[in-house]
Amino acid sequence: xxxxxxxxxxxxxxxxxxxxxxxxxxxxxxxxxxxxxxxxxxxxxxxxxxxxxxxxxxxxxxxxxxxxxxxxxxxxxxxxxxxxxxxxxxxxxxxxxxxxxxxxxxxxxxxxxxxxxxxxxxxxxxxxxxxxxxxxxxxxxxxxxxxxxxxxxxxxxxxxxxxxxxxxxxxxxxxxxxxxxxxxxxxxxxxxxxxxxxxxxxxxxxxxxxxxxxxxxxxxxxxxxxxxxxxxxxxxxxxxxxxxxxxxxxxxxxxxxxxxxxxxxxxxxxxxxxxxxxxxxxxxxxxxxxxxxxxxxxxxxxxxxxxxxxxxxxxxxxxxxx
Numbered sequence: 001x002x003x004x005x006x007x008x009x010x011x012x013x014x015x016x017x018x019x020x021x022x023x024x025x026x027x028x029x030x031x032x033x034x035x036x037x038x039x040x041x042x043x044x045x046x047x048x049x050x051x052x053x054x055x056x057x058x059x060x061x062x063x064x065x066x067x068x069x070x071x072x073x074x075x076x077x078x079x080x081x082x083x084x085x086x087x088x089x090x091x092x093x094x095x096x097x098x099x100x101x102x103x104x105x106x107x108x109x110x111x112x113x114x115x116x117x118x119x120x121x122x123x124x125x126x127x128x129x130x131x132x133x134x135x136x137x138x139x140x141x142x143x144x145x146x147x148x149x150x151x152x153x154x155x156x157x158x159x160x161x162x163x164x165x166x167x168x169x170x171x172x173x174x175x176x177x178x179x180x181x182x183x184x185x186x187x188x189x190x191x192x193x194x195x196x197x198x199x200x201x202x203x204x205x206x207x208x209x210x211x212x213x214x215x216x217x218x219x220x221x222x223x224x225x226x227x228x229x230x231x232x233x234x235x236x237x238x239x240x241x242x243x244x245x246x247x248x249x250x251x252x253x254x255x256x257x258x259x260x261x262x263x264x265x266x267x268x269x270x271x272x273x274x275x276x277x278x279x280x281x282x283x284x285x286x287x288x289x290x291x292x293x294x295x296x297x298x299x300x301x302x303x304x305x306x307x308x309x310x311x312x313x314x315x316x317x318x319x320x321x322x
Contacts, residue, residue: 017122018103023051025119026127027112028089029058033129037159038089040312041127042097044157047203048124051101054089055119057112058082082106113148120152127157130306149306149315150287155196157282157314158306181277182284183269184210184246189286189318194250196316197284202256204281209261212243213272240264270304277311284314 017025026041028034038054045052058078086104093102107115120126128148149156182197184190194210201208216232240262247260265272277283285305306313 017053017105017119018051019122022124023053023103023122024048024125024127025053025055025116025123027116027129028054028056028085030085030088031129033159033161035092035129036161037127037129037157038092039096040157040159041125042093042100044125044127046097046100050124051103052093053119053123054086054093054102054104055107055115056082056086056089056104057107057110057115058085059109059111078108079106082108116148117151117153120148120154120156123154125155125157126152127159130158130160150317152315152317155314155316157312159312160306160309162310178279178281179206179209180204180282180284181209181211181273181280183273183286184212184243185286186242186246187286187318189316191246191250191286192318193284193286193314193316194246195254196314197282198250198254198256198258198260200282200284200314201258202254206281207259207261209263209276209280210243210247211263211265211272211276212239213265213267213269214239215266215268236264236266270308273305274308277309280311282312282314283309284316287315287317 017023024041024045026034026037028038042052058081060078083106086106090102090104093100105119116126116128126148149158180197180201182194184194194208197208197210214235216235243262243264247262251258251260263276265276267275273283273285283305
């Protein structure tokens with residue numbers, strides 16, 4: 001039996017996730033991105049009066065160096081490393097949020113994706129950093145992002161690094177100062193995203209901006225006159241009516257009294273969301289939508305939102321989140 005197999009045989013599994021969908025989960029690996037996610041998750045758990053669960057996954061991939069002349073390096077004590085990371089995270093949380101209920105789970109010899117997906121089954125929310133190292137490396141850049149954000153059984157929040165505002169988004173007409181922005185269409189997942197946005201705004205004591213992005217048929221131009229111009233105006237009114245219907249339905253079901261601003265934008269969906277959310281606290285999107293938001297997490301729109309948003313992005317799945 002190899003050394004790595006011996007280590008895998010003696011690994012200790014942490015306690016399973018607690019039942020009830022009450023707690024907030026955050027993946028932690030000690031990186032800068034994970035530190036941001038930890039801080040965000042702790043604040044959110046405090047707002048929701050929910051326990052926080054810090055999950056540490058550590059795995060080892062043998063590497064060779066010129067000095068080793070091809071010899072594999074000995075595996076580290078992953079259990080000890082994971083426990084040190086968990087202790088570091090717990091110490092920070094206790095210092096900054098002394099009254100917050102906290103548990104930690106250390107998974108040695110474990111990949112992040114299956115662990116996080118298992119955790120999502122009992123969680124209220126999973127919070128992750130946009131960049132990491134170790135088990136969470138390149139979280140939002142490739143297959144890991146698709147597996148976690150698309151297949152998680154609860155909403156997933158990706159905490160972006162603080163950056164300057166993108167060019168062209170400094171006016172009050174395009175930017176929401178604080179508040180929650182949500183991509184709104186008539187699909188079931190977008191409706192769930194709107195309900196999530198209302199709840200998120202309620203615990204923050206802020207407002208929601210619902211953005212419905214649409215684009216005219218490619219053969220038409222915004223400067224068209226005559227019948228085509230009138231049809232464009234009619235389409236825009238129809239989009240506004242649809243948005244009004246969706247918002248009223250969500251407000252009636254929610255009952256929190258959160259103010260919702262409606263915004264119909266003739267623009268590419270990714271650009272519309274990024275512009276609207278430039279000064280917001282949170283950007284909420286459905287994992288699948290209709291029209292401009294279809295396949296949001298599977299193509300260029302999702303990558304644009306997750307890579308370029310200047311705020312945290314919440315991905316809501318609809319059928320699994322309620």
